[in-house]
Amino acid sequence: xxxxxxxxxxxxxxxxxxxxxxxxxxxxxxxxxxxxxxxxxxxxxxxxxxxxxxxxxxxxxxxxxxxxxxxxxxxxxxxxxxxxxxxxxxxxxxxxxxxxxxxxxxxxxxxxxxxxxxxxxxxxxxxxxxxxxxxxxxxxxxxxxxxxxxxxxxxxxxxxxxxxxxxxxxxxxxxxxxxxxxxxxxxxxxxxxxxxxxxxxxxxxxxxxxxxxxxxxxxxxxxxxxxxxxxxxxxxxxxxxxxxxxxxxxxxxxxxxxxxxxxxxxxxxxxxxxxxxxxxxxxxxxxxxxxxxxxxxxxxxxxxxxxxxxxxxxxxxxxxxxxxxxxxxxxxxxxxxxxxxxxxxxxxxxxxxxxxxxxxxxxxxxxxxxxxxxxx
Amino acid sequence: xxxxxxxxxxxxxxxxxxxxxxxxxxxxxxxxxxxxxxxxxxxxxxxxxxxxxxxxxxxxxxxxxxxxxxxxxxxxxxxxxxxxxxxxxxxxxxxxxxxxxxxxxxxxxxxxxxxxxxxxxxxxxxxxxxxxxxxxxxxxxxxxxxxxxxxxxxxxxxxxxxxxxxxxxxxxxxxxxxxxxxxxxxxxxxxxxxxxxxxxxxxxxxxxxxxxxxxxxxxxxxxxxxxxxxxxxxxxxxxxxxxxxxxxxxxxxxxxxxxxxxxxxxxxxxxxxxxxx
Numbered sequence: 012x013x014x015x016x017x018x019x020x021x022x023x024x025x026x027x028x029x030x031x032x033x034x035x036x037x038x039x040x041x042x043x044x045x046x047x048x049x050x051x052x053x054x055x056x057x058x059x060x061x062x063x064x065x066x067x068x069x070x071x072x073x074x075x076x077x078x079x080x081x082x083x084x085x086x087x088x089x090x091x092x093x094x095x096x097x098x099x100x101x102x103x104x105x106x107x108x109x110x111x112x113x114x115x116x117x118x119x120x121x122x123x124x125x126x127x128x129x130x131x132x133x134x135x136x137x138x139x140x141x142x143x144x145x146x147x148x149x150x151x152x153x154x155x156x157x158x159x160x161x162x163x164x165x166x167x168x169x170x171x172x173x174x175x176x177x178x179x180x181x182x183x184x185x186x187x188x189x190x191x192x193x194x195x196x197x198x199x200x201x202x203x204x205x206x207x208x209x210x211x212x213x214x215x216x217x218x219x220x221x222x223x224x225x226x227x228x229x230x231x232x233x234x235x236x237x238x239x240x241x242x243x244x245x246x247x248x249x250x251x252x253x254x255x256x257x258x259x260x261x262x263x264x265x266x267x268x269x270x271x272x273x274x275x276x277x278x279x280x281x282x283x284x285x286x287x288x289x290x291x292x293x294x295x296x297x298x299x300x301x302x303x304x305x306x307x308x309x310x311x312x313x314x315x316x317x318x319x320x321x322x323x324x325x326x327x328x329x330x331x332x333x334x335x336x337x338x339x340x341x342x343x344x345x346x347x348x349x350x351x352x353x354x355x356x357x358x359x360x361x362x363x364x365x366x367x368x369x370x371x372x373x374x375x376x377x378x379x380x381x382x383x384x385x386x387x
Numbered sequence: 388x389x390x391x392x393x394x395x396x397x398x399x400x401x402x403x404x405x406x407x408x409x410x411x412x413x414x415x416x417x418x419x420x421x422x423x424x425x426x427x428x429x430x431x432x433x434x435x436x437x438x439x440x441x442x443x444x445x446x447x448x449x450x451x452x453x454x455x456x457x458x459x460x461x462x463x464x465x466x467x468x469x470x471x472x473x474x475x476x477x478x479x480x481x482x483x484x485x486x487x488x489x490x491x492x493x494x495x496x497x498x499x500x501x502x503x504x505x506x507x508x509x510x511x512x513x514x515x516x517x518x519x520x521x522x523x524x525x526x527x528x529x530x531x532x533x534x535x536x537x538x539x540x541x542x543x544x545x546x547x548x549x550x551x552x553x554x555x556x557x558x559x560x561x562x563x564x565x566x567x568x569x570x571x572x573x574x575x576x577x578x579x580x581x582x583x584x585x586x587x588x589x590x591x592x593x594x595x596x597x598x599x600x601x602x603x604x605x606x607x608x609x610x611x612x613x614x615x616x617x618x619x620x621x622x623x624x625x626x627x628x629x630x631x632x633x634x635x636x637x638x639x640x641x642x643x644x645x646x647x648x649x650x651x652x653x654x655x656x657x658x659x660x661x662x663x664x
Contacts, residue, residue, distance in 0.1 A: 036474075037473055039470060055659065058655050058658075058660070059659045061656075063474070063652065067466065067469075067499075068499040069495060071463060072463065072465075075459065075460070075465075075469075075496075076466050076467070076469050076470035077470055078467055079468060079469060079472075079473075079474065080471065081470075082457065082467075082471060083470070083474035083475040084474065084475065085475070102460055102463060102466075105459065105460050230475070231455040232455060232478050234434050236434065236454060236455050237455070237456075238449065238450060238456045238457075240449075240450070240457075240458035241459065247403065249404055
C-alpha cells in the first residue's frame with residue numbers, strides 16, 4: 012500500500028482527520044475535556060473543504076444538529092466526553108429509532124458526574140450500549156492507537172451509512188491525547204449513501220426488504236417526501252400502535268445489526284493460538300495487555316490477547332470459541348469491570364478482572380500480577 | 388370556502404394519518420390552516436419545505452402535512468432544524484413547537500437560535516398549558532391560573548414569548564391568535580420569506596385542559612377573549628403602562644435586517660480558504 016510520509020498526531024486530531032477523509036462535512040459540538048481538540052481542529056479545517064462547523068449551546072442540541080444534517084444528506088459528527096455523552100443519550104436514541112446515520116465520538120474521562128475531566132477512563136462501556144432508553148441497536152468501536160483513531164473513524168462512518176445507524180467511537184482519554192508517529196493510509200474505502208432504487212411514490216423509508224436489505228435514506232428536499240419520527244412507526248414512517256407493526260419496527264432495528272455480526276464485528280488476536288490464558292482488553296489498556304503478553308511469554312507462560320475493536324455488538328461468539336481452548340480469562344479495564352461482565356456472560360470459564368479507576372492506565376505489571384497469581 | 392378546503396386538502400396526508408389527535412375546539416387546526424395558506428402564498432413547492440416539530444399536541448402537525456417532515460424529541464426541534472439548514476441552505480425550514488416545548492425544555496435552543504440568527508421560521512403555538520400530558524402548567528400559564536400540577540393556582544411568572552425572543556436577537560417577531568386566522572397566515576408568510584430567525588407566536592385555545600380548569604367558557608368564548616384583549620402593536624404602544632391589564636399586542640412586533648448565520652459563516656469560509664476563493 013502506498014503511504015503518506017510520517018505525521019506526528021494525537022488521537023483526537025487523527026479522529027478529526029479520519030472524519031474528513033470519510034466525507035464528514037458537518038460537525039456540531041460543545042466544548043468538553045478531553046475531546047475538545049476534535050472540535051478545535053474541525054473549526055479550522057471544515058470551512059476549507061466546503062463543510063460546516065458549529066458550536067452549539069449544549070450537547071443535546073449538538074446531537075440534534077448532526078441528525079438534522081444527516082437527514083439533509085450530509086455526513087455528520089459530534090464529539091464529547093462523559094457528562095456530555097449523558098446529555099446526548101436522548102437524541103442518540105432518536106437516531107437509533109429513526110435510523111439516521113451519524114457518528115458520535117466519546118473520549119472517555121473519569122466519572123461519574125464531573126469526575127476527573129483530565130484523567131482517562133473506560134467507564135462508559137455500558138453507557139455506550141445502554142445509555143439511551145428502550146431496546147435499540149448500536150455499534151461501538153474502540154481504537155487503541157492514533158492510527159486507529161483515523162482508520163476506525165472512517166470505518167465508523169462506513170458502518171453508519173451501511174446500517175443506517177448511529178455509530179459511537181468510544182475512545183479513552185489516553186488514546187485521544189496520545190501523540191504517535193503515524194503513516195496514514197493513502198487510500199481507504201469510503202461508503203457513501205446509496206441512491207434509492209424506487210420512485211418517490213413507492214418509497215417506504217422503513218420498509219422490511221427481503222434478505223434484510225436496508226432502504227437507502229433519501230435526503231430531505233429530493234422529492235421523496237416522507238415522515239421521520241422517534242415514535243414507533245410503520246414502514247412508511249408514520250406512528251403506529253398496531254401490534255404487528257410495532258413488533259416489526261423494533262425487530263428490524265435489532266436484527267439489522269444482529270444478522271450482520273460477521274460484517275460488523277472486528278477483533279484482533281495476539282498469540283492466542285496456544286494460549287492457556289486469554290487477556291481481553293480494549294482501547295489504551297490493550298497496549299498494556301500486549302506488553303503483558305510479551306513479558307509472560309518471556310517467562311514461559313502461554314498468554315494471549317483478544318482485543319475487541321468492535322465493542323458493541325460484543326464479540327461473544329469469538330469469546331465462546333476461545334473459551335474452548337483457554338483455561339481462564341483476565342480482563343483489565345479502567346473501570347470496575349464492565350467488559351468483564353460481558354466476558355462472564357459469554358463463557359462459563361474462570362475469569363478475573365484487573366480494575367483501575369484512579370485515572371491512571373492499567374500497567375503491564377498489574378496484569379502480570381494477576382496472571383502469575385492465577386498460574387500458581 | 389371551497390377554495391380554502393381545496394388548498395388544505397392539497398397539503399394534507401389524508402390516507403395515512405387521520406383522524407388527528409386534537410380535541411374538539413382545539414385551536415391547533417386553525418393554526419395549521421393558517422400555515423398551509425401561508426406556504427401556498429409563498430409559492431414554495433412541497434419539496435422545498437421541511438416541517439420540523441417537537442413533542443406535544445402541536446408536535447403532531449408534522450404528521451398531517453405533506454412536506455419533508457421531522458417529528459423530533461421534546462424541546463429539541465430547533466437543534467435538528469439547525470442541522471438541516473446548515474447542511475442544505477436551499478431548504479425552507481419551519482419549526483412548529485408548543486409553549487412548553489419551545490420555552491421550557493427547549494428554552495435554551497430557542498434563545499440561542501435567536502442569538503445565532505439562523506434562517507429558520509419558528510411557529511410557537513401558545514395554549515398556556517401542557518395539553519397532551521393532561522394540563523400541567525407551562526412557562527406561559529398566567530399567574531394564579533390552575534393546572535393539573537397547579538391546583539392551587541400557578542405561582543410562577545409567565546414568559547412573554549415575543550419579548551423573550553426579541554431580547555435574544557430574533558430578526559422577525561410577530562404574534563397573532565386563532566381568532567385572527569387571516570392575520571396569522573399573513574404573519575407566517577412574512578416570517579417564512581424573512582431571512583434570519585423569525586418567530587410567530589400563535590395564541591391558541593385549549594378548551595379541554597386549560598379553559599375548563601380556568602372557567603374560560605367555550606372554545607368560541609376563548610377566541611372572543613383573544614378578540615377583546617388583542618391590540619394592534621402601534622395602538623398598544625400608546626396605552627399607558629398602568630392601563631394595559633390583560634391586553635396584548637398583535638401583528639408584527641420586530642422586523643429588522645441583520646446578516647444571518649450562514650451569511651456570517653460564508654465570511655469564515657473566505658478567511659479559511661485565504662486567496663483560493
